Amino acid sequence: MSELTVTSTYEGLRAIGPWLREIVEPLDDDVAAPLLARMELALQELGTNTVDHADSPDGSFVLRSTIGDDSVRIELRDRGRSTVDVSTIPTPDADEPQVRGYGMMIIEQLVSRLEYAHDGEHNVWTATFEIDHPASGPENSEH
């Protein structure tokens, strides 16, 4: 498990990529690279939403990672007092290109699973990324 405290500014978000890079370090390159790209964009969008929309009195939020054999789980925990009603977030209209509002749409396509909870003090977003192990027969499987 690894933890990162992120300053709740656009500049602060720049720390997320290098932290994710360390997390996927133990994995084979061909697995790590595409996983890192998915995670980096998804966490950038989740982080931007926290900066833009969460009412965060201490100006920072915390990321925690757990890496398993088959997935990486990243938890984003802010001190935002406003609870989010995920079901009311609108999906952009495909026929009418708009300028903003694509964040959630992007995240949902990158994560394997996204959960949201509010535990009294914090908004907690949990993003799970399944690891795409290269197809391998039972013979040469080394897991």
Place this chain on the structure above:
Amino acid sequence: MSELTVTSTYEGLRAIGPWLREIVEPLDDDVAAPLLARMELALQELGTNTVDHADSPDGSFVLRSTIGDDSVRIELRDRGRSTVDVSTIPTPDADEPQVRGYGMMIIEQLVSRLEYAHDGEHNVWTATFEIDHPASGPENSEH
């Protein structure tokens, strides 16, 4: 009846417009103007075809007009030795803009009737243009 001998060159064709203008002179302006425009474009195209395609040994062709109450007939007579098979003239393909080959298509939309004959010595094209008299009740018809 009126007659015009046209030199079989593109420059010679310039005489056709003024000659047609005289022919429609007796008609009311609102009838003459659109009729003249139709005849001028149709005869320009027929004349161009004669210049381009007819084998005319004396380098000229003759136009004759007959004006009736309801139509103007223009006959184009050249000394071209080659007979034309009107049925083999191809219609341009609507989907594939081409550079030439629109002459006959234009003529057919402008004339009320077009006849072709070869009388041994001459190709004879006869174009009939019906006169569009303005709609008038039997009361104020002055014809």
Place this chain on the structure above:
Amino acid sequence: MDITTSTHNVDIVVVAMTGRLDALESAQVRALLTEHIEAGSHRIVIDLSAVEFVDSAGLAALVQAMKRSRSAGGDVRLVRPTDANAYRVFELTKFDQVFDIGDTAEDLVSGW
């Protein structure tokens, strides 16, 4: 992030014609347009607003230039003749649907 800005110029040639665009003039017009296209100017506006008469040979000069310029990534766009009779040949051949046609040269230049 590093940002570098540069500006590239492209030419639009505007050719304004008066009088008759017919079989007699067609060769001259064709030569003029070919010259521009071969010199690399393949964005051409032909202002026909003051033209009195257009026949199929005149049209052919415009069509040939339009095809050549389009295949070079450009186009020949037309200002509509003020005289409806001069526009007739475009309608009868349906080239009114093939050409991009506008009301003034300024419109066509600024909207390119």
Place this chain on the structure above:
Amino acid sequence: MDITTSTHNVDIVVVAMTGRLDALESAQVRALLTEHIEAGSHRIVIDLSAVEFVDSAGLAALVQAMKRSRSAGGDVRLVRPTDANAYRVFELTKFDQVFDIGDTAEDLVSGW
């Protein structure tokens, strides 16, 4: 027939970017593009070939400029990022079908 020829110049602005086009850079990019459009240059090529990362805020700066320039009769056209990951946000939002996207700035300028 009388023929008059004149030549009009139009500008294509080419903006080449490197690094990250993200929420942090988005305001700067937006301001730069707005400046060009308000100065009358509404034909813009944005060369993203060397960009490493694009997020939805970076995309938003491009979309806003594209909408403004299109309504002025121009366009914002893009050179595709060499890094497929940096192109992902265009695919996920389907803006790869809204923007006119090319392989090099030269292609986009000469084919404008």
